[in-house]
Amino acid sequence: MATESSNGGNHAVTKQPPTPSPLRNSKFFQSNMRILITGGAGFIGSHLVDRLMENEKNEVIVADNFFTGSKDNLKKWIGHPRFELIRHDVTEPLLIEVDRIYHVACPASPIFYKYNPVKTIKTNVIGTLNMLGLAKRVGARILLTSTSEVYGDPLVHPQTEDYWGNVNPIGVRSCYDEGKRVAETLMFDYHRQHGIEIRIARIFNTYGPRMNIDDGRVVSNFIAQALRGESLTVQAPGTQTRSFCFVSDMVDGLMRLMEGDHTGPINIGNPGEFTMTELAETVKELVAPDVKILTVENTPDDPRQRKPA
Numbered sequence: 001m002a003t004e005s006s007n008g009g010n011h012a013v014t015k016q017p018p019t020p021s022p023l024r025n026s027k028f029f030q031s032n033m034r035i036l037i038t039g040g041a042g043f044i045g046s047h048l049v050d051r052l053m054e055n056e057k058n059e060v061i062v063a064d065n066f067f068t069g070s071k072d073n074l075k076k077w078i079g080h081p082r083f084e085l086i087r088h089d090v091t092e093p094l095l096i097e098v099d100r101i102y103h104v105a106c107p108a109s110p111i112f113y114k115y116n117p118v119k120t121i122k123t124n125v126i127g128t129l130n131m132l133g134l135a136k137r138v139g140a141r142i143l144l145t146s147t148s149e150v151y152g153d154p155l156v157h158p159q160t161e162d163y164w165g166n167v168n169p170i171g172v173r174s175c176y177d178e179g180k181r182v183a184e185t186l187m188f189d190y191h192r193q194h195g196i197e198i199r200i201a202r203i204f205n206t207y208g209p210r211m212n213i214d215d216g217r218v219v220s221n222f223i224a225q226a227l228r229g230e231s232l233t234v235q236a237p238g239t240q241t242r243s244f245c246f247v248s249d250m251v252d253g254l255m256r257l258m259e260g261d262h263t264g265p266i267n268i269g270n271p272g273e274f275t276m277t278e279l280a281e282t283v284k285e286l287v288a289p290d291v292k293i294l295t296v297e298n299t300p301d302d303p304r305q306r307k308p309a
């Protein structure tokens, strides 16, 4: 799963981190940790909420604009005294007092992040700036959910954290992959310039319950197609690979990164690598052996191989 970055690890901090939120010492402050999760109504974020809420000493605050997330993912926590849900867009500043920030907000499925690319890049750049500003003001530690897409269509395989990537800066995926690359830059600049405690996770394809059935990502797409008795649409050429991680393992990795000593960037994912044709054949065999597998046109700049090292 997670391996330590060869160019990451503990970067030299030029400034001392700001003092943590004074509320930590207030007599009214009863939790050990107040944790903000941006994008906490989404797929990975809501599973993270579930895990963090298991700890009686945690207070959890979710800020989400519900673009791809849903209150339904959080329904068991709404009304809980240690939980708060705020309708908030991270492209606007947020003034609250917290000790930890999991900055997860960003549409992740290619069909959604390409739907309004200007908004996607604003979410990645202005949203991350706002959350870093919050971290700086209150002395919180901040974790960014970056992506394996920072490696673009990688020429190094499997991808190590010290690989700088092969990314098209003007393509239809750039709002997302270049957006995340700038977000990583901002994280390290705030770390070096202001002493902010940062953590960067480069997440590889993750799947599990609560993915939107219609969000277009390949695992949910193939399963939904098979359940409906439709043909499975393998985008050409079908030899492109991905490595899929179950969401509970991802959440585990994110929490360990947040509470560990290393800044990252660190790859979090599963090393088992499959072609999309193999994935379609597996889904067909397990769910609906009678459905057909169709080869359909792909979208531009689709990475040809992806596996965390």
Ligand SMILES: NC(=O)c1ccc[n+]([C@@H]2O[C@H](COP(=O)([O-])OP(=O)(O)OC[C@H]3O[C@@H](n4cnc5c(N)ncnc54)[C@H](O)[C@@H]3O)[C@@H](O)[C@H]2O)c1
Pocket (backbone or CB within 6 Å): 038, 039, 040, 041, 042, 043, 044, 045, 063, 064, 065, 066, 067, 068, 069, 070, 088, 089, 090, 091, 103, 104, 105, 106, 107, 108, 109, 123, 127, 145, 146, 147, 148, 202, 203, 204, 205, 206, 207
């Ligand atoms: N799922 C994956 O395979 C994967 C892989 C790599 C990286 N990631 C990263 O992990 C994070 C979560 O991914 P996910 O699969 O849970 O996606 P998701 O789309 O299910 O969740 C994203 C959440 O962010 C919210 N959001 C989007 N823009 C926002 C904004 N401007 N302000 C506030 N909230 C906003 C959405 O409403 C949603 O609840 C994303 O940052 C994504 O880039 C995911």
Ligand SMILES: O=C(O)[C@H]1O[C@H](OP(=O)(O)OP(=O)(O)OC[C@H]2O[C@@H](n3ccc(=O)[nH]c3=O)[C@H](O)[C@@H]2O)[C@H](O)[C@@H](O)[C@@H]1O
Pocket (backbone or CB within 6 Å): 107, 108, 109, 110, 147, 148, 149, 203, 204, 205, 206, 216, 217, 218, 219, 221, 222, 233, 234, 235, 236, 240, 242, 276, 298, 299, 302, 303
């Ligand atoms: O892990 C990552 O870093 C990235 O992974 C995914 O991006 P992608 O791998 O393109 O995800 P999918 O849309 O699930 O596509 C995976 C592969 O399946 C193929 N595919 C997709 C859908 C489909 O119906 N058929 C099909 O063959 C695509 O062409 C692609 O090669 C996520 O959605 C990104 O948010 C995330 O950052």
